[in-house]
Amino acid sequence: MKDYLDLLQDILENGTEKADRTGTGTISVFGRQLRFDLSQGFPLLTTKKLHVRSIIHELLWFLSGDTNIRYLQENKVTIWDEWADEHGDLGPVYGSQWRAWPSPDGRYIDQISQVLQQIKNNPDSRRHLVVAWNPAEVDRMALPPCHYAFQFYVAHGKLSCLFNMRSVDTFLGLPFNLASYALLTHMLAQQCDLSVGELIWTGGDVHLYLNHVEQAKLQLTRAPYQLPTLTIKRQPSSIFDYKFEDFVIEGYVSHPGIKAPISV
Numbered sequence: 001m002k003d004y005l006d007l008l009q010d011i012l013e014n015g016t017e018k019a020d021r022t023g024t025g026t027i028s029v030f031g032r033q034l035r036f037d038l039s040q041g042f043p044l045l046t047t048k049k050l051h052v053r054s055i056i057h058e059l060l061w062f063l064s065g066d067t068n069i070r071y072l073q074e075n076k077v078t079i080w081d082e083w084a085d086e087h088g089d090l091g092p093v094y095g096s097q098w099r100a101w102p103s104p105d106g107r108y109i110d111q112i113s114q115v116l117q118q119i120k121n122n123p124d125s126r127r128h129l130v131v132a133w134n135p136a137e138v139d140r141m142a143l144p145p146c147h148y149a150f151q152f153y154v155a156h157g158k159l160s161c162l163f164n165m166r167s168v169d170t171f172l173g174l175p176f177n178l179a180s181y182a183l184l185t186h187m188l189a190q191q192c193d194l195s196v197g198e199l200i201w202t203g204g205d206v207h208l209y210l211n212h213v214e215q216a217k218l219q220l221t222r223a224p225y226q227l228p229t230l231t232i233k234r235q236p237s238s239i240f241d242y243k244f245e246d247f248v249i250e251g252y253v254s255h256p257g258i259k260a261p262i263s264v
């Protein structure tokens with residue numbers, strides 16, 4: 001995860017200070033990429049302790065197609081609380097677009113099932129794509145998708161994933177997003193009898209909120225530890241049957257957590 005620290009340094013050195021929607025203010029760079037070889041370890045940040053439980057539950061919640069925070073609250077995950085309405089609803093966010101993209105003829109498209117079938121049946125396809133940015137529904141979402149599209153690629157029996165983010169909260173959001181897509185790639189690879197290849201992240205507006213600068217500098221004083229590994233304890237019969245208990249992160253040694261306020 002040295003490259004993540006280099007990205008923080010890059011923003012601090014080359015970033016432009018800008019106002020932002022939340023009123024906090026950021027320094028940002030535009031257009032960056034990070035790559036991780038998933039066979040060399042699970043890309044979980046080691047220079048601060050990450051709440052893996054929240055990351056796993058959030059991904060299972062996306063995959064279930066749910067867009068109400070009830071499931072997250074039942075599992076003591078609070079990361080979406082600030083954006084939900086009084087009923088806990090977020091509008092047609094990730095889960096809805098991934099599993100039930102409404103088509104003009106009244107059908108609902110399950111992009112996750114489709115991409116899984118495509119990877120299994122036609123691995124060389126260049127169309128293994130899932131898109132969360134639905135222009136017809138963005139206005140009704142509590143927050144327009146930040147990770148708006150992802151693509152898979154199969155070569156040498158390995159599954160690689162490239163995901164795109166239009167807007168990146170580099171201190172709080174990005175570490176979660178990297179671990180989440182790494183997890184998703186492991187799950188899809190298992191379902192397709194493939195091993196894992198690379199995880200590639202591409203960011204558009206890559207920013208550090210001004211009230212995260214000190215925390216970022218603290219992180220830059222810390223040396224990364226070796227990456228942990230992910231083991232999935234059983235092979236569920238479907239991508240939608242994974243349970244929280246199926247995932248074991250082993251060897252996660254990290255520096256202590258660093259508190260930072262979230263901009264809403």
Ligand SMILES: Nc1nc(=O)c2c([nH]1)NC[C@@H]1CN(c3ccc(C(=O)N[C@@H](CCC(=O)O)C(=O)O)cc3)CN21
Nearest residue numbers: 051054079080143169172173174176258260262263264
């Ligand atoms: N400004 C902003 N940044 C984000 O990363 C973000 C949003 N908004 N809105 C929607 C989701 C929610 N996400 C979040 C929200 C909160 C944390 C957070 O507070 N993380 C803390 C504690 C984690 C926990 O309680 O599990 C951390 O130290 O990582 C992380 C990601 C990612 N997204």
Ligand SMILES: O=c1ccn([C@H]2C[C@H](O)[C@@H](COP(=O)(O)O)O2)c(=O)[nH]1
Nearest residue numbers: 021144146147167168169173174177
């Ligand atoms: O998964 C996520 C979700 C959100 N973010 C961050 C990126 C921005 O800081 C905000 C969204 O604000 P916009 O004004 O809509 O860009 O949330 C993230 O990093 N990861």
